[in-house]
Amino acid sequence: MAPLDQAVRRALDEIVGAARVLTDPKSLRRYGADWSRVGTPRPAAVVLPGTAAEVQQVVRLAGRERLAIVPSGGRTGLSGGAVAARGELVLALDRLNAIEDFNPVDRTVRCGAGVITRQLQDYAAQHNLCYPVDFASSGSSQIGGNISTNAGGIKVIRHGMTRDWVAGLKLVTGSGELLDLNRGLIKNNAGYDLRHLVVGAEGTLGVVVEATMRLDTPPGDLAVLVLGVPHMGAIMSVLAAFQTAVPLSAFEFFSEPALEKVVAHQGLQRPFETPAPYYALLEFERVGERALERAMTRFEHCLEQGWVLDGVVSQSVAQAQSLWRLREDISETLSRWTPYKNDLSTVVSRVPDFLAEVEAVVNARYPEFEIIWFGHIGDGNVHLNVLKPDALPLAEFQQRCGEVSQWVFEIVQRYGGSISAEHGVGLLKKDYLHYSRSETEIAIMRQIRRAFDPLGIMNPGKVFD
Numbered sequence: 001m002a003p004l005d006q007a008v009r010r011a012l013d014e015i016v017g018a019a020r021v022l023t024d025p026k027s028l029r030r031y032g033a034d035w036s037r038v039g040t041p042r043p044a045a046v047v048l049p050g051t052a053a054e055v056q057q058v059v060r061l062a063g064r065e066r067l068a069i070v071p072s073g074g075r076t077g078l079s080g081g082a083v084a085a086r087g088e089l090v091l092a093l094d095r096l097n098a099i100e101d102f103n104p105v106d107r108t109v110r111c112g113a114g115v116i117t118r119q120l121q122d123y124a125a126q127h128n129l130c131y132p133v134d135f136a137s138s139g140s141s142q143i144g145g146n147i148s149t150n151a152g153g154i155k156v157i158r159h160g161m162t163r164d165w166v167a168g169l170k171l172v173t174g175s176g177e178l179l180d181l182n183r184g185l186i187k188n189n190a191g192y193d194l195r196h197l198v199v200g201a202e203g204t205l206g207v208v209v210e211a212t213m214r215l216d217t218p219p220g221d222l223a224v225l226v227l228g229v230p231h232m233g234a235i236m237s238v239l240a241a242f243q244t245a246v247p248l249s250a251f252e253f254f255s256e257p258a259l260e261k262v263v264a265h266q267g268l269q270r271p272f273e274t275p276a277p278y279y280a281l282l283e284f285e286r287v288g289e290r291a292l293e294r295a296m297t298r299f300e301h302c303l304e305q306g307w308v309l310d311g312v313v314s315q316s317v318a319q320a321q322s323l324w325r326l327r328e329d330i331s332e333t334l335s336r337w338t339p340y341k342n343d344l345s346t347v348v349s350r351v352p353d354f355l356a357e358v359e360a361v362v363n364a365r366y367p368e369f370e371i372i373w374f375g376h377i378g379d380g381n382v383h384l385n386v387l388k389p390d391a392l393p394l395a396e397f398q399q400r401c402g403e404v405s406q407w408v409f410e411i412v413q414r415y416g417g418s419i420s421a422e423h424g425v426g427l428l429k430k431d432y433l434h435y436s437r438s439e440t441e442i443a444i445m446r447q448i449r450r451a452f453d454p455l456g457i458m459n460p461g462k463v464f465d
Helices: 006-016 026-033 052-065 118-125 143-149 232-243 256-266 290-304 317-328 330-336 348-365 394-414 430-435 439-452
Strands: 045-047 069-072 089-092 099-103 109-113 165-171 180-181 204-215 223-228 250-255 278-285 309-311 340-345 370-376 381-385
Touching: 006 045, 006 052, 026 045, 045 256, 052 069, 052 089, 052 165, 052 340, 069 109, 069 143, 069 180, 069 204, 089 330, 099 118, 099 317, 109 118, 109 143, 118 143, 180 348, 223 290, 223 317, 232 250, 232 278, 232 290, 232 348, 250 256, 256 278, 256 330, 256 370, 278 290, 278 317, 290 309, 317 330, 330 370, 330 381, 340 394, 348 381, 348 394, 381 394, 394 430
Parallel strands: 045 089, 069 089
Antiparallel strands: 099 109, 109 204, 165 180, 165 204, 223 278, 223 309, 250 278, 250 370, 340 381, 370 381
C-alpha cells in the first residue's frame, strides 16, 4: 500500500483538521475492518468529517485525486461492505451524531449518519415514542450504516425494515453533490423516489450524511413465549396459530445445538427441561385483559396438535429479557468458532422445506462440520452458521465453505429466495449476486451506480465489480 500523498494529506488537514486525519496503524486496523473479518485492512487514511459540507469537500478531493472512498459507520456488517483493503480513504461518520428537529406532530426526528441506533431508541423513549427497528448490534451500529444496509433485525414481522422508517435522507454523491431526498414527506409521487435506491446500496451510490427518521407509538406490555417444537414444519403451524390470536412483534427460532452453546457459554438457564430439536420465541403485546388468555389457549391447541412439546411464558420484564438472551446471545457465543455465515431468505411458508434441503446438502458434503440454525423465521429469514473445527486451518475452512455456499445458493435460486436477507452483499457475496438477481437487473444496477458515482470512487469492489 502506497503512503498517502503529502499534498492530499495537507488538503485533508485543511478540510477537517489534522487531528481528524488518522494514519496510525491502530486506527487503520480499527476503521478499515468490519465484523466480517474478511480481508486485511489497509486504508490509506481515516478521515472524520464533522459536517455534510466537509464530506462534500473530501469526496470532491477524492474525485480529483482518483482516490476510492469507503464510508464507515459502526462497522457491524457481516458481508465485508465496510472493509478498506486497497488503500482507500475511510470516511468515518462518527462525528455526525446530532439528533435535532424533533417534530411531535409528524413524529419525525433528524439524525446525523453517526447517531448510534440505541441513542435514537433512547431519544424516542424520552418523548414517549419508540424507534422500533432493533437488533443485537443496536449499541454500536449507526443510523447511516443501518440505512446503507437496510438493516432488519428482530421486529421485522411487525415493524418492517429500516427502509420503512426513513422519511427522508441527505446523500453526498460520488461527484460531491448534496441530494435532499423526499424531505420527510408521507406522500410524494413527483417522479422516482431516489431515497429508496440509496437505502440498502451499501455506500456504492454515495455517503448518507443525514436522515429524517419516523418514530412510532411505543408498544404496550410485552410478553415473551419460548416453545419447544419437534420439527421445522411445526414452527409454521405455530406461527399460523398465534398470528390469528395475538399481535406478534417478533417470531424467532433457534436449534437445540444453538441453545446448548448459549447455555454453556453465557451462563443462562434452559427455558424448560424438555429438550426439543427447535425452539420458537414469540413476543406479543398484552393488548387488553384477554391477550394472555388467548395466547395460552393457542399454546394448549398447539400442544394438542403435537406442534409443541413444552413452553414457558415470561412473568416479568427481567424474565422476558432472560428469554430473549437465549436467541440474541447466539451470534456472540458462536464467534469463538469463527463461523461461516449465510444470511438467507425465502417466502415464509417455504422455509421448512428450504431449510431441510440446505441442511441435507451440507451434511452430505461435509458431515464433520457442525451446523447451527437460527433466525427471524417469521419473515422468512434464516441464518446458516457452519462452525470451523478447531484443527482445520481458517483458509482451508473458508475455501471449503465457499463450495458449500454455491450449493446452498443454487437451492436459494430454486426457491426464488435471497442470498442476503439483511446483511448486504459487500465483498463476500458479490460473486453470487446472480443467484438472486437477473442479468438485466444487475445491468440496470450498474447504470444507476454510474449515474450517482461517475468516477467510480464510492466503495468500489462492493456489491459487484
